[in-house]
Amino acid sequence: MLDDNKQEVLVANQIKAESKGEGRYLYCVADSGERADLGKIGLDGKEVYTIPFVDLCVVVHNCAAEPYRSDDNEVVKRWIMDHERVVEAAWEKFGTVLPLGFDTIVKGEEDISPDENIRKWLEGDHANLKERIDKIRGKAEYGVQIFWDPKLIGDEIAKRNEEIKNLNQDIKTKPKGIAYMLKQKLENLLKKEMEKKADLCFKDFYARIKKCVEKVRVEKTKKIDEKTQMLMNLSCLVDKEKSKELGEELEKIDKREGFAVRFTGPWPPYSFVAFG
């Protein structure tokens, strides 16, 4: 008898602990008040569904109220890819979404379930969320990266610049110690000229791209290799109807000798929603 009671208390405690330790992993806020199932497409194949509030919903899966952690980089990479895939699926289904960063988890409290917490958030932040959704409705994010071949561009500059031409002549005729010093001079000069040119190109391309897009964010350029240098790295928020125009403008740049453009997208507008 006593044993039975004990058992019951134990079970009750366990249930309480479980509901307290329960959380919802958030992918994005979507422009729909629909209660929908998106299938087993979440992190590690979790069932993904929506928690609606009036005309908004949050795309989630059920999880423990603790962050996703792993020492294995491959696992983390897979999770992040899963996360992005779900955001994309929601984006296709609902049209407009505000993506949340990886590992955003809402947990319950003593007597409030995680779902209630989420609805409270949607209710409290409703106007703000709506406003942000309105701003990106019908728009998508595109990545624009422009590269040049420094060798080719450098040669081009060297051919036209009188001072560089003279230096090249001197290097051939002077003794080797002096030639070495002059080579330094030539390198410095060429570097300066290339920076000038890069600056001009950046301004020119930026202005042309700006015309076709809603918003631009200038991202850090990355190092590629000796043969290709990233000149600019932009995230653009583009009206879906204007993406063709942007593509055509970029094609013109891509056709220029020594230049190359990478144009990616459309993506959900990750870079243009303030959270995460």
Next chain:
Amino acid sequence: MIDIDADNLKHGVLGLVIALVEIIRDALRIQAFKRMEGGSLREEEVERLGEALMDLDTAIEQIKEEQGVTQSVQSVREGLDNVVDEVLNTMINPERQREKANEKQVVEV
């Protein structure tokens, strides 16, 4: 316990030393260049300076090759470059820094 591999240590220390020598060489080169441009050197002095720097280049390259530390020298220098870039970037673009700080804020639900 700290596990020190003798070979690794050699690479690390030697890489660091050579990277510093290269940086000093670069500084010397800039100085030499400035003097040449300033016109305070005679032609044979420029020739001697140039040759000395050239020999230094050859010696550094040779050591890097022989000891197999080209890669580790490069990574020390890139590491230093990144630190300097970061500091300069913060100084030149305070707005960008603030933006970054804002991005880090997590949604409070």
